[in-house]
Amino acid sequence: FLFDYQVESTSTNETVKTLFKTTLHRPILATTEKQTQGRGRRGRVWHSPYAQNCYLSLGYRFNAALSELSGLSLVVGLAFAEALSELNFPVELKWPNDLYLNGKKLGGILVELEGTFDAPCDVIIGVGLNVNMPLNDDGTEQIDQAWTSLSQYKGEVVDRTHLLLIIIPKLESFLAIFEQQGFTKFAQLWPQYDRYIDQAVNIISAEKVITGIAQGINEQGELLLQTEQGLLNISGGEISLRP
Ligand code: BTN
Structure with a gap:
């Protein structure tokens, strides 16, 4: 990994886009303590206060065309769900790419494409995970749905470095399996975490x-x-x- 850490950035997805242009190194992992223009899906804002949560983006080159990458955001969600389950957080997934805990939103995934639709394909996988954000944090009243954080669930502060040391290797191995073997294995894993099955x-x-x-x-x-x-x-x- 080319690792990029910033105390403040606009959006880690933007950091990766910039690095894609300035280095040939892949994969890239960009993290930050705070985002000033954190983005969610469908044009929404991702509330990104300082030193509380995880904001990370992975810049990854797939030797495949974009059309072969359907299921990618589910694979990323599953890597987070597996890693967090190992840490005793019973995370559920909402198709296609939201993380839930206790029936409330814990995190989200924003996948973006840089360059062409043909192989190789550079993708930016951005993930925001609420880790230590307290309910009364300034700005959280603007979040448009019920949300939670790992610390709210556990009742104590959660070490973000420790989290990433479990999550990143899981993500790396899931992406490698996805690239080599496709989505089949993940289709089998999905039901364990599916929040809305039969609903x-x-x-x-x-x-x-x-x-x-x-x-x-x-x-x-x-x-x-x-x-x-x-x-x-x-x-x-x-x-x-x-x-
Ligand atoms: C969503 O649920 O709408 C997706 C949220 C994705 C947020 C992450 S935080 C890191 C990366 N940088 C961004 O600006 N967005 C993603």
Whole structure:
């Protein structure tokens, strides 16, 4: 890894984008204590106060075309879920890429692409994880959903360095397996962490809302949704799942 640590940055995804242009080194791991322009999915802000949480981005080159990388954000979520479960945090995943603890949002993943859709493909995998953020932190009232942090769950401060020492090797090995063997293994692992399996959900995209019962995922990482029209396969992108 080329490791980049900053006390403050706009967004670690931006740090990786800049490093992609200035170095040939891959993979890159960028972390920071605070983001001034932390981004969530669908144009939202990611609240990123100083020295409390983990904000990290991994710059990774896949020897594959983008079309072969469906399921990537699920693989990243699963690496976090496995690592955090080993540390006794019973994390659940919301398809395609949110981490939940105690039914509240713990973290999120923002995957971005730099360059072309053809192989090799440089991707930026950004993850924000609420670690020690207290409920009354300034600015948290703007978070638009119920959220939690590892320290709220555990009732004590959690060591972020220790966390990353468990999470990063897990992430590295999951990405290597994904690159070499594809998504199959992860499709088998997913049900253990699936927060909405067998539940009624709404899939919301720019054009429409589809209602159905979530049935887990298929071998490509697409969501299986039982609707009145039959079983639909829903692929990721700019959509969201709501109970
Ligand atoms: C979401 O749930 O909407 C995704 C949140 C992703 C946040 C992380 S924090 C590190 C990286 N830098 C960003 O600006 N966003 C991601």
